Amino acid sequence: MGGDVLLSVKKVLNNNVIIAEHPDYEEVVLIGKGIGFGKNTGDEVAGEHAEKFFVLKNSEEQTQFMNLLEYVDEDFIGIINEFVEKLEKKFGSVMNEHIHVGLTDHLYFAIKRIKQGLGIKNPFLHETELAYPKEYAAATELTEWLNEKFDVRIPEGEIGFITLHIHSALTNRNLAEINLHTQLVSELVQIIEDYLRVSISRKDMNYLRLVRHLHHAIERIQTETYLENQDSLKEVLQKEYPLCYNLSWKLMKIMQQRLHRPVPDAEAVYLTLHLQRLVSTVH
Structure with missing residues (x-):
């Protein structure tokens, strides 16, 4: 948000959330630590706060966030918002606004379960850490911070789930799609x-x-970005490494079924080479 944007307060929902009039987006939800404190309808929220709050412009996100306010404590909202602010600075990137709904809701229930003594299982923790190391490091920081703030011990498995939320917000990719890829x-x-x-x-x-x-x-496969045709190399590999070559086709068929996208033949070359290196070092 630019520092020169002036917003006028329409309604104060709590100390950390207000509804305001925005010159470009009409009605927006502003989330920020202490943003609603002492504010009245018609007051201006000036640009000097611009770094300190987030605007929910999407009407669907606004509705979901309003629903959150009915059961999530406002201090909790302030804390998660503070962390999203840290994430944006850390990655130097504006995150998809859905993180305010998705991550707040997810962590609220996760911490509730932990306090009730319920465990959290995450069979894809290691794969998640390998796939998204920077987001994983940020999620680890968040859990340490939350442990302190809420006097809980968030288990390691939870770091993986937070990582996916962060990655989703950074890349504008759907969380369900990211989950599907990790499982695949x-x-x-x-x-x-x-x-x-x-x-x-x-x-x-x-x-x-x-x-x-x-x-x-x-x-x-998802973005359909493929390098040049690899037919000549494909024939060589088929003769040299039949076991790995056949396995690469088996894997490609599974990817095609799960992703509902065609997998170009060139992928057989990359996979075969990768699998052969694995075989020669593991055996």
Whole structure:
């Protein structure tokens, strides 16, 4: 938000949330620590606060956020908002406004479950950390901060879920799609291990390379960004490494089914080379 935008207060919902009139977006929801304190209808919220609050412009997000206010404590909203502010500074990027609804709602219930002594299981924690290391580091910071603020011990599994929320808001990608990709990578790794009859240590550098490669492959398929045709190399690899070549086609079929997108033949070359390197170092 620019520092020169003047907004006029329409309604104060609590100390941290107000509804205001915006010159470009009509009615907006402003979230910021202490933004509603001492404010009355018609007051101006000047640009000097611009770094300190977030605007929800999307009407659907506004409605969802209003629903949040009915059950989430306003201090909690202030704390999560403060952290989103830190994230934007850290990544130097404006985050998708949905994070205010998605992350606040998710963490509110997660902390509630933890306080009730209920556990949190996350089978994709390691894959998530490997795929999104920067977001994972930021999520780790947030959990330490929340532990202090709410006097809880947020388990490690929760860091993975927060990571996905941060990644979703940074990339404007749908959370369900990111979850699907993480699960798909996990499933593909399992198929590779079964097919090659190997057990890859989750701490091994080869595992890291494999997970990253599979994530990149999925992204290439989703965005349909492919390099040149690899037909000549494909024939060589088919003869040289039939086991890995056949496995690469099996994996490609699964990706095609799950992603509902065609997988170009060139992917067989990249996958075969990757799998062959894995076989030669694991066996």
